[in-house]
Amino acid sequence: MAAAGAGHPLIDACEELAADVLAPGRLVTLMDSGTAALETAYAALRLEPGSEVLVSSASFRATVTAMLPSGLVPVLCDTDPATGGIDLDDAAARITPRTAALTITHMWGRPVPLDAVHALCERHHLALVADCSHAYGLAWQNQPVGLAGDVTVWSCGTWKMASGGKAGLLATSDHAVWERALVLSQPKHRALARVRDERLRALAVTGAGHNRRPSPIAAALVADHLRRLPHTLATKRERQTAVELLLDRHLPELEPLPESAGRTAGASYKWHWRAAGDHPVDTVVQALRAAGVRAGLPARPLHELPLFTDPDLAAHLGLAVQLPDPASFPGTARLLDRLVEIDTRDSYEPLPDGDPDPYDHALTAAPERLAATGPLSEEG
Structure with a gap:
């Protein structure tokens, strides 16, 4: 779902539609690129700098490099050749006391087995970031993959199945993570209209040095593609x-x-x-x-x-x-x-x-x- 706020109506409508189509019941925010959505996702989880994040070596480069500005350390893992996604047994073997998160990518629209993903995250208390940029409309055992992560992102760029030319989506069910994402990515007026945490509202007055404002034109294109x-x-x-x-x-x-x-x-x-x-x-x-x-x-x-x-x-x-x-x-x-x-x-x-x-x-x-x-x- 998208919360009403002081934003452009095309952007608000796109977020509402994206929530309905891709991640029912989740809080969704549109940004200016998929990379921006990934950077915001890693930052909004508030993982300690130096924390390790497990990620497949076969992932798209921005899935990995977007964590670097937050001081996170990517730990490259092997790939399961049957799924094209991260090899969860290899990932488990690379866990250390500094491991804080697992990132999955449904490469080329091939789903990662989500039951095993959730079991690994629960067993080791890992946050889960899901890159669904190749996975529009994808479901694993009838579950939309957009519901799988603590934070889920989609690129809406180039030839993605819902493209604004250059845009990205972030979804989460955690209201605190969503508010932090808003402050990290949205213009002052939009963050202040939606954020309720007083400390975050104070930070929203200045922002945190990022401008990930989406274009209304991109929002209109993404919404049209989502309807189709x-x-x-x-x-x-x-x-x-x-x-x-x-x-x-x-x-x-x-x-x-x-x-x-x-x-x-x-x-x-x-x-x-x-x-x-x-x-x-x-x-x-x-x-x-x-x-x-x-x-x-x-x-x-x-x-x-x-x-x-x-x-x-x-x-x-x-x-x-x-x-x-x-x-x-x-x-x-x-x-x-x-x-x-x-x-x-x-x-x-x-x-x-x-x-x-x-x-x-x-x-x-x-x-x-x-x-x-x-x-x-x-x-x-």
Whole structure:
């Protein structure tokens, strides 16, 4: 639910709708980006600086880096190759007396098993942050994933299923966390209209150095996309099924990832297939691109990026990170091994009546281009 306050009516309406659609009964706040929502979430939980937060190495970079301004230390964990989310057994093994929170990301719209997540958090008294930016309309065992975290966030940027061009949403059931989030993110008049805690109201007069004010234009776009979300989800599922049939017919060496266990609603944010043939995965991607398919490789995992490999880089900006053992992420390696990613920005609307599926032509051409390269036994 959204509380009435001195805000723009388009922003108020967007928050009300987001609560109804994504997180029924939660307090929802719109911000100017998903990264801003994540930064606010970590700060509003009031975790002690130096506290450790468990997070998958396969998460989107901002899911992790947004905790750094609060002085929190990301502890990169392995990935469960079956779900694409954090490996909860590996996360449990990395818990120390300084561990204060767990962050989950439903990567590509593949749900993390929430019963096991809640059990781990309860057993070790961890706060739970849920990044649902890929998970619009997603449900795990009929439970909307937006209800799972102490704080839940969505990016509403770029090609997300509800996009304002640049915006983000934060939801929580904890009124104190919500008030702190308002003071940390909203303009003075809006925070003062909603916050009741006297100490926070005093702080709202000046703010805390952040301006995460959302645009009314972004709010109108996000609201429009939220109203259309059932149509978008149904269209994406229909288009994915059609493309999988075409791949099975034209390019069977691309094998789809197994369906996510427990998913009872939602749709994939991006599509992934594993290259099971003899060709190097880069060659497969190049053949698909040459045929007109928006194909690529998934982003590299965080434990391979300079922030987590260069001991001086984080210190240069006064940031605290741990440098993990690169050999301690076998699940992440298995998930990403020979994985091909297809951008789904052309799958948000159904094909016009009578128009051929452009994937049919592209996936007919791709095998010919691939065959011209000849099979290779080694990558390179």
